Amino acid sequence: ETGVTQTPRHLVMGMTNKKSLKCEQHLGHNAMYWYKQSAKKPLELMFVYNFKEQTENNSVPSRFSPECPNSSHLFLHLHTLQPEDSALYLCASSLNLGGLSYNEQFFGPGTRLTVL
């Protein structure tokens, strides 16, 4: 089991619902990530947070709203999603020291999201 946990593991929601995905890392890392994994696509990076500051938003629609209250917790708030948003949403964390540091990311188990 990794030091990155995600809840819920499965989520079914309607297009008008509002829900949130939660990620927590217990590894003392300072960077956290949201990825989307669809059945027929490579892993897609959505958001990156370094030291609680969002440093990357990969052209993600505004119906996905991330929140990083501290370096251990990361949320993904969802509202008015579309059926094509159904996917596995993965959270990851890493220790980013800048400079010449190398960035091994540790992944959580993911949340399987189905939008009806």
Added chain:
Amino acid sequence: GESVGLHLPTLSVQEGDNSIINCAYSNSASDYFIWYKQESGKGPQFIIDIRSNMDKRQGQRVTVLLNKTVKHLSLQIAATQPGDSAVYFCAENKSGYSTLTFGKGTMLLVSP
């Protein structure tokens, strides 16, 4: 590069065989590479990494080879077991940058 609507390459082997999974990376400035294993219903798990100052690194039953000239990475699994069945991803990174770029993945199927 980007790919849309891909079919996952699949490697089928018999238990006990050696497996070789290949990956081509795109950024010549990348200097750190990782192989991840993803089993069904789970998130990717770290297997082994290699830095660009090396061309080979060995772990337990796994070896990663790096050819920077042709931007090619391979993962060798010795004496493959049914528990090795999973999707394997390579990822590249440039030191100092937090972003990993993932490959498309290869599905390994091991028959008993």
